[in-house]
Structure formats: structure tokens, C-alpha cells
Amino acid sequence: MAKAVHPDQRYLTALITNDTGVVNEIYKKCAGKVKSFIVFNNGTTSDAEDIFQEALVDIYNQAKYKNLQLTCPFEPFLLLVCKRKWLNELKKRSILPVTKNEDDLLHIGEDTFEQAELLEQQQEQSTLFLKAFEKLGERCKEIIRWSMQGDAQEKVAEALGVTYGYLRKKKSECMASLIKLVQVNK
Amino acid sequence: MTEDKILLTARYAEGDLNEDESAAFETRMQSDEELQQHLKDYQHIHQSLKMQLANDANDERFKNTLKGLNKQYFRDEPKVISFKPALKWLTGVAAVLIVGLLVWAPWRSNLYEKYANNGQMLVTERGAEATTDLDKAAALYNEKNYSAAKTILEKLYVKEPANAMLGYYYGLTLLETTQLDSGRKVLTQIYTGESVFKYDSAYGIALSYLKEDKKAECKTWLQKIPKGTTHYQQAIELIEKL
Known part of the structure; x- marks a missing residue:
């Protein structure tokens, strides 16, 4: 069974509902820490800004579209996500980080590590899925892209100038092709 | 065989099966682990892709919130003025001089x-x-x-x-x-x-x-x-x- 959801799930809810007050609270608590970590590790304030925003958008997306359930406290989770993101960025720029990966993270619980790891995996996978999607035919791409925009598939069919039945059939086929593409690449 | 199952799962998930077919799929899935996995994969891939492609109005609003806060927390902060050591000494000396002057107060003779x-x-x-x-x-x-x-x-x-x-x-x-x-x-x-x-x-x-x-x-x-x-x-x- 899945682990119990942490009360800090409220932060994810706040992200999804765009609760500015709570999002501000998140910034107040964490922005400074992320900034000092990144600036200390060969980054700039602007890098920190990008990383922080990316992390929040990732968490928002996972919570909204993939029903991410937080099983650890939010703050260390967010900080860890930002750190991992920055360390990956440093790898890309081939700069050695000043702080070792684990040294300053010893006090962080295992749950937090797992959750951050999972978030990263999910993000990586979704990038792979997007690449596979790009390989589909134009018609498939169009149908999938449109159907992803809103939940009312009838309206999507109308916008595409097809029947709802045709949309369902075509989308199923396109998605099946996509899944096969993903599995071939595995 | 596998190909059929993937397409079948996609049709099931997209509501492209009729009622009987749908019910049959569900019954079959209970004993077919492969189908269960296909459905999981389908939902996972579908939602991951949606995450990348959707970008609806709410997502935009959320990103705007972040942009506003970014400005506040990463850019518009008042810069802390740090004196160079030499300057620090100079200000110290100046302060001492001013205090000294106040104590000595040459204008007091007036x-x-x-x-x-x-x-x-x-x-x-x-x-x-x-x-x-x-x-x-x-x-x-x-x-x-x-x-x-x-x-x-x-x-x-x-x-x-x-x-x-x-x-x-x-x-x-x-x-x-x-x-x-x-x-x-x-x-x-x-x-x-x-x-x-x-x-x-x-x-x-x-x-x-x-x-x-x-x-x-x-x-x-x-x-x-x-x-x-x-x-x-x-x-x-x-x-x-x-």
C-alpha cells in the first residue's frame, strides 16, 4: 500500500489552485536557501531563479496531472529537488560542484530522497514521451495535442471538424502507436 | 498479440469501446496482469504527455504567480552595501573624529x-x-x-x-x-x-x-x-x- 500522505500536501494543493498567499509562503521559506546554495555553487541569482521556478512547475505538474502525493515534508523536498536540478545543470556545464551531493543532506529523511528521485524520473520520462510524440505523424500529433488541451473531448472533436466517435478511435490508435514507440526505445 | 492489447487498452481508456466490450475488458483485466500493466502505462504516458502539452489557462496563471514572486524574491531585493575593508576603517576613523569633535566642541568657546x-x-x-x-x-x-x-x-x-x-x-x-x-x-x-x-x-x-x-x-x-x-x-x- 501507498504511504500516508503528509499534511504538507496542502502546499501542492495551493500550487494547483494558485493560492498566492501560500505560494508566497513557499518563496519566503525556501527562495533564500536555494539562492545561497546555488550562488555558493558556481551559480548566479538568475540561475537560482530559473531552478526554483522549474522545480515548482515540475511539482505543480506532477501534482496536477499525475496526482503526486507528498509522503514527506514539503520544504526539504523542494530544496532537494532544487539541489538535484542544480547539480545536474553543473554536470551539463561540466563544472564540479563545491558541495558533495550528500554531505549537507544527511539530515533529510529517506522519504524525501525517494520522492525527489521519483519526481526527477517522472520528469525525465515525460521528456522521453514528448520525444516519441514528436515522431508521430502530423495528424496524430494534431489530434493528441488538441485532446490534451481541455477535458471536454466533444468540443475538441468540434474544433478539429471531426465526430466525437472518430476522435476517440483515432486518438486510441495514435496513443497506441506512441506507446509502442516508447516501448521500442526502452 | 501484444499490439492488440495495447490498442485495446487505449480504446478502453479513451472510451472507444462500447458497453459490452468495455465490461468484457474489465473482466479480462482482473485476471490479466499484462492488461493491468498496459492500463497503468497508458495513464502514465497520457498524463505525462498532457503535462507537457496542456499548458492551460490555469497553468499560465500559476506561472504568472511565480514570475511575480521571482521578481520579489530574486531580483528586487535591496542590496546590502558591503564596505571594502579600507573603507570600513575610514568610516570608523571618521566616526571617531566626529565624536571627538563633539566632545572637544571648539565652537563651545563661543x-x-x-x-x-x-x-x-x-x-x-x-x-x-x-x-x-x-x-x-x-x-x-x-x-x-x-x-x-x-x-x-x-x-x-x-x-x-x-x-x-x-x-x-x-x-x-x-x-x-x-x-x-x-x-x-x-x-x-x-x-x-x-x-x-x-x-x-x-x-x-x-x-x-x-x-x-x-x-x-x-x-x-x-x-x-x-x-x-x-x-x-x-x-x-x-x-x-x-
Whole structure:
């Protein structure tokens, strides 16, 4: 069974509902820490800004579209996500980080590590899925892209100038092709 | 076979199966782990892709919130001014100089001049018929020729030691000619007596101490001056400045 959801799930809810007050609270608590970590590790304030925003958008997306359930406290989770993101960025720029990966993270619980790891995996996978999607035919791409925009598939069919039945059939086929593409690449 | 299952799962998930087919799929899935996995994969891939492609109005609003906060927390912060070490020392030195200057207060020496008794010696009770020694003394006093005035006042004071007016002005001329101790002695006598010059004398004594930069004594004498007398206001001001 899945682990119990942490009360800090409220932060994810706040992200999804765009609760500015709570999002501000998140910034107040964490922005400074992320900034000092990144600036200390060969980054700039602007890098920190990008990383922080990316992390929040990732968490928002996972919570909204993939029903991410937080099983650890939010703050260390967010900080860890930002750190991992920055360390990956440093790898890309081939700069050695000043702080070792684990040294300053010893006090962080295992749950937090797992959750951050999972978030990263999910993000990586979704990038792979997007690449596979790009390989589909134009018609498939169009149908999938449109159907992803809103939940009312009838309206999507109308916008595409097809029947709802045709949309369902075509989308199923396109998605099946996509899944096969993903599995071939595995 | 596998291909069929993937397509079947996609059709099931997209609602492309009719009711019977859908029910059959569900029954079959209960015993078919492969189908269960396909459905999981389908939802996972579908939602992951949706995450990348959707970007609906709410997502935009959320990103705008972040942009606003980014500005606030990463950019518009007031910069902490850090002095270079040399500058730090300089400011320290400057501060010490300023404090030193305040303590030393060279402009304080002007206090005496500012508060010194520049009153005119008025000899109102005299008629205009003849110029007396007292008139001469007053004229000299008013011209600030204190030593000449002193010589005349000294003679008059010796003759009439009980005359408070003579004593008072004689005392002041003594002070002005830096015979501070004898001046104070004369004025103290007037202060201990009862006359209109009582508190004027106290003020004169206080200023004589100010001249010597004896602030404590100056204060003590200033504090003797009661409200409602000529020099009260000046005394209060001067006490504050000391």
C-alpha cells in the first residue's frame, strides 16, 4: 500500500489552485536557501531563479496531472529537488560542484530522497514521451495535442471538424502507436 | 498479440469501446496482469504527455504567480552595501573624529561670548545737570572700556560698599578684566544680600566660571537663578547646552 500522505500536501494543493498567499509562503521559506546554495555553487541569482521556478512547475505538474502525493515534508523536498536540478545543470556545464551531493543532506529523511528521485524520473520520462510524440505523424500529433488541451473531448472533436466517435478511435490508435514507440526505445 | 492489447487498452481508456466490450475488458483485466500493466502505462504516458502539452489557462496563471514572486524574491531585493575593508576603517576613523569633535566642541568657546552680560550700564536715577563720575563710568562701561570703567567704579564702590548697583558693575568690570576671583567676591556679596542685582550677580558669577570652562560651577550658579528674573531664560538655555 501507498504511504500516508503528509499534511504538507496542502502546499501542492495551493500550487494547483494558485493560492498566492501560500505560494508566497513557499518563496519566503525556501527562495533564500536555494539562492545561497546555488550562488555558493558556481551559480548566479538568475540561475537560482530559473531552478526554483522549474522545480515548482515540475511539482505543480506532477501534482496536477499525475496526482503526486507528498509522503514527506514539503520544504526539504523542494530544496532537494532544487539541489538535484542544480547539480545536474553543473554536470551539463561540466563544472564540479563545491558541495558533495550528500554531505549537507544527511539530515533529510529517506522519504524525501525517494520522492525527489521519483519526481526527477517522472520528469525525465515525460521528456522521453514528448520525444516519441514528436515522431508521430502530423495528424496524430494534431489530434493528441488538441485532446490534451481541455477535458471536454466533444468540443475538441468540434474544433478539429471531426465526430466525437472518430476522435476517440483515432486518438486510441495514435496513443497506441506512441506507446509502442516508447516501448521500442526502452 | 501484444499490439492488440495495447490498442485495446487505449480504446478502453479513451472510451472507444462500447458497453459490452468495455465490461468484457474489465473482466479480462482482473485476471490479466499484462492488461493491468498496459492500463497503468497508458495513464502514465497520457498524463505525462498532457503535462507537457496542456499548458492551460490555469497553468499560465500559476506561472504568472511565480514570475511575480521571482521578481520579489530574486531580483528586487535591496542590496546590502558591503564596505571594502579600507573603507570600513575610514568610516570608523571618521566616526571617531566626529565624536571627538563633539566632545572637544571648539565652537563651545563661543558660548561665553554668546551669553556674556552685554547689558548696558544704565544710570537712570541721575539727573542730566552734571556729568558725575558714575556717568563717566557708565559711558566707559557701555563702550566696553572695562578697565577704565573699573578704575572709576572701584573708587565709588569703596565709598559706598552698600550700593548694590555700584558693586554689581564694579564686579562685572573685574570679571571682564579677568580679575575673576575678586570679581566673584564682590558679586557674591551682592548675591547674598537683597537687591535688584541679586540674581544678575549670580548670572555674572556663573559666566565667570564659564569663561574658565568650569562647567559644574557655572551650572550650580545658573541653577540659583529663579524663574521670572531677567536672566532666567538665558540660564536655562545655557544649562541645556552645557
